[in-house]
Amino acid sequence: MTTVRDHTLPREYVVRDQAVVQSPVAPTPLLAELPAHSIFHEPWWLDIATGGHWNVAKVVRGNEVLGELPYYTARMGVWRISHLPPLTRTLGPVIKSLDLDIAHAQHHRLSITSRLIEQLPHFDSFFQLFDPRVEDALAFALQGFTVSARHTFxxxxxxxxxxxxxxxxxxxxxxxxxxxxxxxxxxxxxxxxxxxxxxxxxxxxxxxxxxxxxxxxxxxxxxxxxxxxxxxxxxxxxxxxxxxxxxxxxxxxxxxxxxxxxxxxxxxxxxxxxxxxxxxxxxxxxxxxxxxxxxxxxxxxxxxxxxxxKQRLGVERLSTVYSVARILKRRMVPGLASGFAPNL
Incomplete structure:
Protein backbone atom coordinates (compact mmCIF):
# COMPACT_ATOMS: atom_id res chain seq x y z
CA MET A 1 0.00 0.00 0.00
CA THR A 2 1.36 3.42 -0.90
CA THR A 3 1.55 6.26 1.59
CA VAL A 4 -0.59 9.35 1.08
CA ARG A 5 1.47 12.40 1.94
CA ASP A 6 -0.16 15.55 3.27
CA HIS A 7 -0.02 18.29 0.64
CA THR A 8 -3.09 20.08 1.97
CA LEU A 9 -3.92 23.71 1.23
CA PRO A 10 -6.36 25.62 3.46
CA ARG A 11 -9.96 24.44 3.44
CA GLU A 12 -11.22 27.21 1.19
CA TYR A 13 -8.89 26.19 -1.60
CA VAL A 14 -9.72 22.49 -1.60
CA VAL A 15 -12.49 20.83 -3.58
CA ARG A 16 -13.77 18.15 -1.24
CA ASP A 17 -16.11 15.16 -1.20
CA GLN A 18 -15.06 13.73 -4.53
CA ALA A 19 -15.20 10.08 -5.55
CA VAL A 20 -12.07 8.11 -4.72
CA VAL A 21 -10.19 6.60 -7.65
CA GLN A 22 -8.25 3.53 -6.60
CA SER A 23 -4.91 3.38 -8.42
CA PRO A 24 -3.18 0.05 -9.12
CA VAL A 25 -0.43 -1.15 -6.82
CA ALA A 26 3.02 -0.05 -7.96
CA PRO A 27 5.33 -2.91 -8.93
CA THR A 28 8.19 -1.37 -6.95
CA PRO A 29 7.02 1.43 -4.64
CA LEU A 30 9.44 4.15 -3.64
CA LEU A 31 10.72 3.45 -0.15
CA ALA A 32 9.31 5.56 2.64
CA GLU A 33 12.77 6.37 4.01
CA LEU A 34 13.42 8.75 1.12
CA PRO A 35 10.67 11.34 0.56
CA ALA A 36 9.55 11.94 -3.02
CA HIS A 37 11.26 14.87 -4.67
CA SER A 38 8.06 16.11 -6.29
CA ILE A 39 4.45 15.07 -6.70
CA PHE A 40 5.45 13.42 -9.97
CA HIS A 41 7.69 11.00 -8.05
CA GLU A 42 4.81 9.86 -5.85
CA PRO A 43 3.97 6.16 -6.25
CA TRP A 44 0.24 6.83 -6.60
CA TRP A 45 0.92 9.33 -9.40
CA LEU A 46 3.19 6.93 -11.26
CA ASP A 47 0.75 4.04 -10.75
CA ILE A 48 -1.94 5.94 -12.64
CA ALA A 49 0.19 7.76 -15.20
CA THR A 50 1.94 4.56 -16.33
CA GLY A 51 -0.86 2.06 -15.79
CA GLY A 52 1.47 0.31 -13.35
CA HIS A 53 4.31 0.02 -15.90
CA TRP A 54 7.09 1.62 -13.90
CA ASN A 55 9.97 0.57 -11.75
CA VAL A 56 12.63 2.22 -9.65
CA ALA A 57 16.39 1.85 -9.37
CA LYS A 58 17.59 2.08 -5.77
CA VAL A 59 20.86 2.44 -3.90
CA VAL A 60 20.57 1.20 -0.32
CA ARG A 61 23.20 1.10 2.43
CA GLY A 62 22.02 -1.11 5.26
CA ASN A 63 18.51 0.15 5.98
CA GLU A 64 19.25 3.60 4.57
CA VAL A 65 18.04 4.56 1.10
CA LEU A 66 20.67 6.79 -0.51
CA GLY A 67 19.09 7.26 -3.92
CA GLU A 68 16.17 6.35 -6.16
CA LEU A 69 15.38 6.78 -9.83
CA PRO A 70 11.84 5.89 -11.01
CA TYR A 71 11.34 5.14 -14.69
CA TYR A 72 8.49 4.28 -17.05
CA THR A 73 8.65 1.20 -19.28
CA ALA A 74 6.64 0.99 -22.50
CA ARG A 75 6.61 -0.50 -25.98
CA MET A 76 6.30 1.56 -29.16
CA GLY A 77 6.08 -1.00 -31.92
CA VAL A 78 9.29 -3.01 -31.77
CA TRP A 79 11.01 -0.40 -29.60
CA ARG A 80 11.39 -0.50 -25.83
CA ILE A 81 11.18 3.05 -24.54
CA SER A 82 11.26 4.99 -21.29
CA HIS A 83 9.96 8.54 -21.57
CA LEU A 84 7.97 10.77 -19.25
CA PRO A 85 4.50 9.31 -18.60
CA PRO A 86 1.39 11.37 -19.46
CA LEU A 87 1.02 14.56 -17.39
CA THR A 88 4.27 13.77 -15.57
CA ARG A 89 6.32 16.91 -16.05
CA THR A 90 9.60 15.93 -14.42
CA LEU A 91 11.30 12.91 -12.89
CA GLY A 92 14.99 12.26 -12.32
CA PRO A 93 17.09 10.92 -9.44
CA VAL A 94 16.32 11.61 -5.80
CA ILE A 95 19.55 11.60 -3.79
CA LYS A 96 19.67 11.73 -0.01
CA SER A 97 21.73 14.68 1.19
CA LEU A 98 24.47 13.89 3.68
CA ASP A 99 26.33 16.22 6.03
CA LEU A 100 29.40 16.56 3.83
CA ASP A 101 31.60 19.36 2.59
CA ILE A 102 31.08 20.57 -0.98
CA ALA A 103 33.69 18.36 -2.60
CA HIS A 104 32.57 15.17 -0.85
CA ALA A 105 28.88 15.98 -1.38
CA GLN A 106 29.53 16.37 -5.10
CA HIS A 107 31.35 13.03 -5.22
CA HIS A 108 28.53 11.38 -3.23
CA ARG A 109 25.84 12.60 -5.63
CA LEU A 110 27.88 11.60 -8.69
CA SER A 111 28.57 8.14 -7.27
CA ILE A 112 24.97 7.42 -6.25
CA THR A 113 23.55 8.70 -9.55
CA SER A 114 26.02 6.56 -11.50
CA ARG A 115 24.97 3.47 -9.56
CA LEU A 116 21.32 4.25 -10.28
CA ILE A 117 22.00 4.60 -14.02
CA GLU A 118 23.83 1.27 -14.07
CA GLN A 119 20.63 -0.43 -12.87
CA LEU A 120 18.53 0.83 -15.78
CA PRO A 121 17.52 -1.89 -18.24
CA HIS A 122 18.26 -1.48 -21.93
CA PHE A 123 15.95 0.98 -23.69
CA ASP A 124 15.99 1.88 -27.35
CA SER A 125 14.99 5.38 -26.30
CA PHE A 126 15.30 6.88 -22.81
CA PHE A 127 14.36 10.45 -21.90
CA GLN A 128 13.72 12.24 -18.61
CA LEU A 129 13.38 15.90 -17.70
CA PHE A 130 14.56 17.07 -14.28
CA ASP A 131 13.08 19.55 -11.84
CA PRO A 132 15.13 22.81 -11.76
CA ARG A 133 16.47 21.75 -8.35
CA VAL A 134 18.00 18.58 -9.81
CA GLU A 135 21.46 19.13 -11.25
CA ASP A 136 22.61 15.52 -11.35
CA ALA A 137 23.06 15.33 -15.13
CA LEU A 138 26.84 14.94 -15.22
CA ALA A 139 26.68 11.28 -14.26
CA PHE A 140 24.32 10.69 -17.19
CA ALA A 141 26.65 12.53 -19.59
CA LEU A 142 29.59 10.44 -18.41
CA GLN A 143 27.62 7.31 -19.30
CA GLY A 144 26.77 8.34 -22.85
CA PHE A 145 23.54 10.30 -22.39
CA THR A 146 22.93 13.55 -24.22
CA VAL A 147 22.20 16.40 -21.82
CA SER A 148 20.04 19.29 -22.99
CA ALA A 149 18.53 22.36 -21.36
CA ARG A 150 14.85 23.27 -21.29
CA HIS A 151 13.18 26.03 -19.32
CA THR A 152 10.27 26.98 -17.12
CA PHE A 153 9.08 30.12 -15.34
CA LYS A 310 14.67 28.47 -14.60
CA GLN A 311 16.60 25.76 -16.41
CA ARG A 312 15.44 22.15 -16.45
CA LEU A 313 17.97 19.58 -17.60
CA GLY A 314 16.94 16.74 -19.87
CA VAL A 315 18.84 13.49 -20.39
CA GLU A 316 18.41 11.23 -23.41
CA ARG A 317 20.04 8.09 -24.75
CA LEU A 318 19.15 6.28 -27.98
CA SER A 319 20.25 2.89 -29.21
CA THR A 320 22.14 2.95 -32.52
CA VAL A 321 19.39 1.13 -34.40
CA TYR A 322 16.66 3.38 -33.00
CA SER A 323 18.68 6.50 -33.83
CA VAL A 324 19.21 5.38 -37.44
CA ALA A 325 15.53 4.47 -37.82
CA ARG A 326 14.49 7.88 -36.53
CA ILE A 327 16.79 9.68 -38.95
CA LEU A 328 15.46 7.66 -41.88
CA LYS A 329 11.88 8.31 -40.86
CA ARG A 330 12.49 12.05 -40.72
CA ARG A 331 14.02 12.01 -44.17
CA MET A 332 11.10 10.08 -45.61
CA VAL A 333 8.50 12.31 -43.94
CA PRO A 334 9.74 15.94 -44.08
CA GLY A 335 8.60 18.07 -41.18
CA LEU A 336 7.83 15.06 -38.99
CA ALA A 337 8.34 15.88 -35.33
CA SER A 338 10.61 13.58 -33.40
CA GLY A 339 8.08 13.27 -30.60
CA PHE A 340 6.38 15.23 -27.87
CA ALA A 341 8.71 17.87 -26.45
CA PRO A 342 7.65 18.86 -22.90
CA ASN A 343 8.93 22.38 -23.40
CA LEU A 344 11.62 24.46 -25.10
Whole structure:
Protein backbone atom coordinates (compact mmCIF):
# COMPACT_ATOMS: atom_id res chain seq x y z
CA MET A 1 0.00 0.00 0.00
CA THR A 2 1.36 3.42 -0.90
CA THR A 3 1.55 6.26 1.59
CA VAL A 4 -0.59 9.35 1.08
CA ARG A 5 1.47 12.40 1.94
CA ASP A 6 -0.16 15.55 3.27
CA HIS A 7 -0.02 18.29 0.64
CA THR A 8 -3.09 20.08 1.97
CA LEU A 9 -3.92 23.71 1.23
CA PRO A 10 -6.36 25.62 3.46
CA ARG A 11 -9.96 24.44 3.44
CA GLU A 12 -11.22 27.21 1.19
CA TYR A 13 -8.89 26.19 -1.60
CA VAL A 14 -9.72 22.49 -1.60
CA VAL A 15 -12.49 20.83 -3.58
CA ARG A 16 -13.77 18.15 -1.24
CA ASP A 17 -16.11 15.16 -1.20
CA GLN A 18 -15.06 13.73 -4.53
CA ALA A 19 -15.20 10.08 -5.55
CA VAL A 20 -12.07 8.11 -4.72
CA VAL A 21 -10.19 6.60 -7.65
CA GLN A 22 -8.25 3.53 -6.60
CA SER A 23 -4.91 3.38 -8.42
CA PRO A 24 -3.18 0.05 -9.12
CA VAL A 25 -0.43 -1.15 -6.82
CA ALA A 26 3.02 -0.05 -7.96
CA PRO A 27 5.33 -2.91 -8.93
CA THR A 28 8.19 -1.37 -6.95
CA PRO A 29 7.02 1.43 -4.64
CA LEU A 30 9.44 4.15 -3.64
CA LEU A 31 10.72 3.45 -0.15
CA ALA A 32 9.31 5.56 2.64
CA GLU A 33 12.77 6.37 4.01
CA LEU A 34 13.42 8.75 1.12
CA PRO A 35 10.67 11.34 0.56
CA ALA A 36 9.55 11.94 -3.02
CA HIS A 37 11.26 14.87 -4.67
CA SER A 38 8.06 16.11 -6.29
CA ILE A 39 4.45 15.07 -6.70
CA PHE A 40 5.45 13.42 -9.97
CA HIS A 41 7.69 11.00 -8.05
CA GLU A 42 4.81 9.86 -5.85
CA PRO A 43 3.97 6.16 -6.25
CA TRP A 44 0.24 6.83 -6.60
CA TRP A 45 0.92 9.33 -9.40
CA LEU A 46 3.19 6.93 -11.26
CA ASP A 47 0.75 4.04 -10.75
CA ILE A 48 -1.94 5.94 -12.64
CA ALA A 49 0.19 7.76 -15.20
CA THR A 50 1.94 4.56 -16.33
CA GLY A 51 -0.86 2.06 -15.79
CA GLY A 52 1.47 0.31 -13.35
CA HIS A 53 4.31 0.02 -15.90
CA TRP A 54 7.09 1.62 -13.90
CA ASN A 55 9.97 0.57 -11.75
CA VAL A 56 12.63 2.22 -9.65
CA ALA A 57 16.39 1.85 -9.37
CA LYS A 58 17.59 2.08 -5.77
CA VAL A 59 20.86 2.44 -3.90
CA VAL A 60 20.57 1.20 -0.32
CA ARG A 61 23.20 1.10 2.43
CA GLY A 62 22.02 -1.11 5.26
CA ASN A 63 18.51 0.15 5.98
CA GLU A 64 19.25 3.60 4.57
CA VAL A 65 18.04 4.56 1.10
CA LEU A 66 20.67 6.79 -0.51
CA GLY A 67 19.09 7.26 -3.92
CA GLU A 68 16.17 6.35 -6.16
CA LEU A 69 15.38 6.78 -9.83
CA PRO A 70 11.84 5.89 -11.01
CA TYR A 71 11.34 5.14 -14.69
CA TYR A 72 8.49 4.28 -17.05
CA THR A 73 8.65 1.20 -19.28
CA ALA A 74 6.64 0.99 -22.50
CA ARG A 75 6.61 -0.50 -25.98
CA MET A 76 6.30 1.56 -29.16
CA GLY A 77 6.08 -1.00 -31.92
CA VAL A 78 9.29 -3.01 -31.77
CA TRP A 79 11.01 -0.40 -29.60
CA ARG A 80 11.39 -0.50 -25.83
CA ILE A 81 11.18 3.05 -24.54
CA SER A 82 11.26 4.99 -21.29
CA HIS A 83 9.96 8.54 -21.57
CA LEU A 84 7.97 10.77 -19.25
CA PRO A 85 4.50 9.31 -18.60
CA PRO A 86 1.39 11.37 -19.46
CA LEU A 87 1.02 14.56 -17.39
CA THR A 88 4.27 13.77 -15.57
CA ARG A 89 6.32 16.91 -16.05
CA THR A 90 9.60 15.93 -14.42
CA LEU A 91 11.30 12.91 -12.89
CA GLY A 92 14.99 12.26 -12.32
CA PRO A 93 17.09 10.92 -9.44
CA VAL A 94 16.32 11.61 -5.80
CA ILE A 95 19.55 11.60 -3.79
CA LYS A 96 19.67 11.73 -0.01
CA SER A 97 21.73 14.68 1.19
CA LEU A 98 24.47 13.89 3.68
CA ASP A 99 26.33 16.22 6.03
CA LEU A 100 29.40 16.56 3.83
CA ASP A 101 31.60 19.36 2.59
CA ILE A 102 31.08 20.57 -0.98
CA ALA A 103 33.69 18.36 -2.60
CA HIS A 104 32.57 15.17 -0.85
CA ALA A 105 28.88 15.98 -1.38
CA GLN A 106 29.53 16.37 -5.10
CA HIS A 107 31.35 13.03 -5.22
CA HIS A 108 28.53 11.38 -3.23
CA ARG A 109 25.84 12.60 -5.63
CA LEU A 110 27.88 11.60 -8.69
CA SER A 111 28.57 8.14 -7.27
CA ILE A 112 24.97 7.42 -6.25
CA THR A 113 23.55 8.70 -9.55
CA SER A 114 26.02 6.56 -11.50
CA ARG A 115 24.97 3.47 -9.56
CA LEU A 116 21.32 4.25 -10.28
CA ILE A 117 22.00 4.60 -14.02
CA GLU A 118 23.83 1.27 -14.07
CA GLN A 119 20.63 -0.43 -12.87
CA LEU A 120 18.53 0.83 -15.78
CA PRO A 121 17.52 -1.89 -18.24
CA HIS A 122 18.26 -1.48 -21.93
CA PHE A 123 15.95 0.98 -23.69
CA ASP A 124 15.99 1.88 -27.35
CA SER A 125 14.99 5.38 -26.30
CA PHE A 126 15.30 6.88 -22.81
CA PHE A 127 14.36 10.45 -21.90
CA GLN A 128 13.72 12.24 -18.61
CA LEU A 129 13.38 15.90 -17.70
CA PHE A 130 14.56 17.07 -14.28
CA ASP A 131 13.08 19.55 -11.84
CA PRO A 132 15.13 22.81 -11.76
CA ARG A 133 16.47 21.75 -8.35
CA VAL A 134 18.00 18.58 -9.81
CA GLU A 135 21.46 19.13 -11.25
CA ASP A 136 22.61 15.52 -11.35
CA ALA A 137 23.06 15.33 -15.13
CA LEU A 138 26.84 14.94 -15.22
CA ALA A 139 26.68 11.28 -14.26
CA PHE A 140 24.32 10.69 -17.19
CA ALA A 141 26.65 12.53 -19.59
CA LEU A 142 29.59 10.44 -18.41
CA GLN A 143 27.62 7.31 -19.30
CA GLY A 144 26.77 8.34 -22.85
CA PHE A 145 23.54 10.30 -22.39
CA THR A 146 22.93 13.55 -24.22
CA VAL A 147 22.20 16.40 -21.82
CA SER A 148 20.04 19.29 -22.99
CA ALA A 149 18.53 22.36 -21.36
CA ARG A 150 14.85 23.27 -21.29
CA HIS A 151 13.18 26.03 -19.32
CA THR A 152 10.27 26.98 -17.12
CA PHE A 153 9.08 30.12 -15.34
CA UNK A 154 8.78 30.18 -11.56
CA UNK A 155 7.44 32.65 -9.02
CA UNK A 156 9.60 32.39 -5.90
CA UNK A 157 7.84 31.38 -2.69
CA UNK A 158 9.26 34.34 -0.75
CA UNK A 159 7.50 36.96 -2.90
CA UNK A 160 4.50 38.77 -1.51
CA UNK A 161 1.30 39.03 -3.51
CA UNK A 162 1.92 42.77 -3.89
CA UNK A 163 5.42 42.15 -5.25
CA UNK A 164 4.10 39.55 -7.67
CA UNK A 165 1.39 41.92 -8.95
CA UNK A 166 3.96 44.66 -9.48
CA UNK A 167 6.15 42.32 -11.57
CA UNK A 168 3.33 41.43 -13.96
CA UNK A 169 3.68 43.05 -17.36
CA UNK A 170 1.30 45.94 -17.93
CA UNK A 171 -0.65 44.11 -20.64
CA UNK A 172 -1.13 41.10 -18.37
CA UNK A 173 -2.38 43.27 -15.50
CA UNK A 174 -4.84 44.96 -17.85
CA UNK A 175 -6.37 41.74 -19.17
CA UNK A 176 -6.66 40.41 -15.59
CA UNK A 177 -8.44 43.58 -14.45
CA UNK A 178 -10.78 43.35 -17.43
CA UNK A 179 -11.55 39.69 -16.73
CA UNK A 180 -12.16 40.41 -13.02
CA UNK A 181 -14.93 42.85 -13.94
CA UNK A 182 -16.77 40.25 -16.01
CA UNK A 183 -15.94 36.87 -14.52
CA UNK A 184 -16.18 35.08 -11.19
CA UNK A 185 -13.44 32.66 -10.08
CA UNK A 186 -14.44 29.70 -7.93
CA UNK A 187 -13.42 26.08 -7.31
CA UNK A 188 -14.99 23.71 -9.82
CA UNK A 189 -17.49 21.57 -7.97
CA UNK A 190 -16.41 18.14 -9.23
CA UNK A 191 -13.64 16.61 -11.32
CA UNK A 192 -16.29 15.34 -13.73
CA UNK A 193 -17.37 18.92 -14.48
CA UNK A 194 -13.77 19.87 -15.30
CA UNK A 195 -13.20 16.76 -17.42
CA UNK A 196 -16.42 17.17 -19.41
CA UNK A 197 -15.53 20.82 -20.02
CA UNK A 198 -12.00 19.89 -21.15
CA UNK A 199 -13.20 17.19 -23.54
CA UNK A 200 -15.99 19.39 -24.95
CA UNK A 201 -13.48 22.12 -25.80
CA UNK A 202 -11.23 19.59 -27.52
CA UNK A 203 -14.19 18.32 -29.55
CA UNK A 204 -15.12 21.86 -30.53
CA UNK A 205 -11.59 22.26 -31.92
CA UNK A 206 -11.58 18.78 -33.57
CA UNK A 207 -8.73 17.61 -31.33
CA UNK A 208 -8.13 14.53 -29.22
CA UNK A 209 -6.75 14.34 -25.69
CA UNK A 210 -2.95 14.16 -26.04
CA UNK A 211 -2.61 12.68 -22.54
CA UNK A 212 -5.33 10.05 -22.90
CA UNK A 213 -8.80 10.72 -21.54
CA UNK A 214 -8.77 7.72 -19.18
CA UNK A 215 -5.39 8.59 -17.63
CA UNK A 216 -6.37 12.23 -17.21
CA UNK A 217 -9.65 11.29 -15.58
CA UNK A 218 -7.92 9.03 -13.05
CA UNK A 219 -5.17 11.54 -12.25
CA UNK A 220 -7.56 14.47 -11.83
CA UNK A 221 -9.82 12.44 -9.54
CA UNK A 222 -6.81 11.22 -7.58
CA UNK A 223 -5.10 14.56 -6.96
CA UNK A 224 -8.37 16.20 -5.93
CA UNK A 225 -9.31 13.33 -3.60
CA UNK A 226 -5.82 13.31 -2.07
CA UNK A 227 -5.89 17.09 -1.62
CA UNK A 228 -2.74 17.33 -3.72
CA UNK A 229 -4.35 19.62 -6.27
CA UNK A 230 -7.51 21.47 -7.19
CA UNK A 231 -9.51 22.82 -10.10
CA UNK A 232 -10.37 26.49 -10.62
CA UNK A 233 -13.00 27.82 -12.96
CA UNK A 234 -13.86 31.22 -14.43
CA UNK A 235 -17.62 31.68 -14.67
CA UNK A 236 -19.42 34.16 -16.87
CA UNK A 237 -23.00 35.49 -16.87
CA UNK A 238 -25.51 32.92 -15.71
CA UNK A 239 -22.80 30.94 -13.96
CA UNK A 240 -21.52 29.38 -17.21
CA UNK A 241 -18.03 27.90 -17.02
CA UNK A 242 -15.85 29.47 -19.72
CA UNK A 243 -12.30 28.65 -18.59
CA UNK A 244 -10.66 26.22 -16.20
CA UNK A 245 -7.22 25.26 -14.92
CA UNK A 246 -5.88 22.27 -13.00
CA UNK A 247 -3.19 22.69 -10.36
CA UNK A 248 -1.17 20.20 -8.35
CA UNK A 249 1.29 20.74 -5.53
CA UNK A 250 3.80 19.14 -3.22
CA UNK A 251 5.75 20.51 -0.26
CA UNK A 252 7.87 22.70 -2.51
CA UNK A 253 5.79 23.98 -5.40
CA UNK A 254 2.41 24.42 -7.03
CA UNK A 255 2.37 23.41 -10.70
CA UNK A 256 0.18 24.83 -13.46
CA UNK A 257 -0.77 21.48 -15.00
CA UNK A 258 -3.85 21.87 -17.23
CA UNK A 259 -6.01 24.56 -18.78
CA UNK A 260 -8.97 24.81 -21.13
CA UNK A 261 -11.37 27.49 -22.32
CA UNK A 262 -14.26 27.91 -24.67
CA UNK A 263 -13.67 29.48 -28.07
CA UNK A 264 -15.61 32.60 -27.10
CA UNK A 265 -14.02 32.96 -23.64
CA UNK A 266 -12.82 36.36 -22.44
CA UNK A 267 -9.22 36.96 -23.57
CA UNK A 268 -8.11 37.32 -19.95
CA UNK A 269 -9.99 34.35 -18.50
CA UNK A 270 -6.99 32.00 -18.20
CA UNK A 271 -4.72 34.86 -17.08
CA UNK A 272 -7.17 35.61 -14.26
CA UNK A 273 -7.17 31.96 -13.19
CA UNK A 274 -3.36 31.80 -13.23
CA UNK A 275 -3.12 35.00 -11.19
CA UNK A 276 -5.58 33.55 -8.64
CA UNK A 277 -3.51 30.36 -8.42
CA UNK A 278 -0.31 32.38 -7.99
CA UNK A 279 -1.86 34.15 -5.01
CA UNK A 280 -2.86 30.82 -3.44
CA UNK A 281 0.69 29.50 -3.88
CA UNK A 282 2.36 32.58 -2.39
CA UNK A 283 -0.01 32.61 0.58
CA UNK A 284 1.12 29.03 1.28
CA UNK A 285 4.82 29.88 0.74
CA UNK A 286 5.00 27.60 -2.29
CA UNK A 287 6.95 28.24 -5.47
CA UNK A 288 4.57 28.65 -8.41
CA UNK A 289 5.85 26.67 -11.41
CA UNK A 290 4.39 27.48 -14.85
CA UNK A 291 5.59 24.08 -16.08
CA UNK A 292 7.50 25.18 -19.13
CA UNK A 293 6.39 26.26 -22.57
CA UNK A 294 6.20 24.47 -25.89
CA UNK A 295 6.16 27.38 -28.34
CA UNK A 296 7.23 31.02 -28.71
CA UNK A 297 3.58 32.07 -28.33
CA UNK A 298 3.29 30.26 -24.99
CA UNK A 299 6.60 31.75 -23.87
CA UNK A 300 5.34 35.27 -24.61
CA UNK A 301 2.09 34.61 -22.74
CA UNK A 302 3.76 33.20 -19.62
CA UNK A 303 6.53 35.79 -19.67
CA UNK A 304 3.87 38.39 -18.87
CA UNK A 305 3.48 37.01 -15.35
CA UNK A 306 6.91 38.19 -14.24
CA UNK A 307 8.37 34.81 -13.40
CA UNK A 308 12.04 33.94 -13.14
CA UNK A 309 13.35 31.77 -15.97
CA LYS A 310 14.67 28.47 -14.60
CA GLN A 311 16.60 25.76 -16.41
CA ARG A 312 15.44 22.15 -16.45
CA LEU A 313 17.97 19.58 -17.60
CA GLY A 314 16.94 16.74 -19.87
CA VAL A 315 18.84 13.49 -20.39
CA GLU A 316 18.41 11.23 -23.41
CA ARG A 317 20.04 8.09 -24.75
CA LEU A 318 19.15 6.28 -27.98
CA SER A 319 20.25 2.89 -29.21
CA THR A 320 22.14 2.95 -32.52
CA VAL A 321 19.39 1.13 -34.40
CA TYR A 322 16.66 3.38 -33.00
CA SER A 323 18.68 6.50 -33.83
CA VAL A 324 19.21 5.38 -37.44
CA ALA A 325 15.53 4.47 -37.82
CA ARG A 326 14.49 7.88 -36.53
CA ILE A 327 16.79 9.68 -38.95
CA LEU A 328 15.46 7.66 -41.88
CA LYS A 329 11.88 8.31 -40.86
CA ARG A 330 12.49 12.05 -40.72
CA ARG A 331 14.02 12.01 -44.17
CA MET A 332 11.10 10.08 -45.61
CA VAL A 333 8.50 12.31 -43.94
CA PRO A 334 9.74 15.94 -44.08
CA GLY A 335 8.60 18.07 -41.18
CA LEU A 336 7.83 15.06 -38.99
CA ALA A 337 8.34 15.88 -35.33
CA SER A 338 10.61 13.58 -33.40
CA GLY A 339 8.08 13.27 -30.60
CA PHE A 340 6.38 15.23 -27.87
CA ALA A 341 8.71 17.87 -26.45
CA PRO A 342 7.65 18.86 -22.90
CA ASN A 343 8.93 22.38 -23.40
CA LEU A 344 11.62 24.46 -25.10
Missing amino acids: QIEADRTVAQAWKRLHGKTRNVIRSAERKLTVAPIATPSEFLQFYEANLLERSRTNAYGSAVMRQLVNAFVERQAGHLLGAYGPGGRLIAAIGLVWDRHAMYYLLSSRTLEAHAGSVSLLIWTAMQHALEQKLTFDFDGFSSPATFNFLDGFGGTL
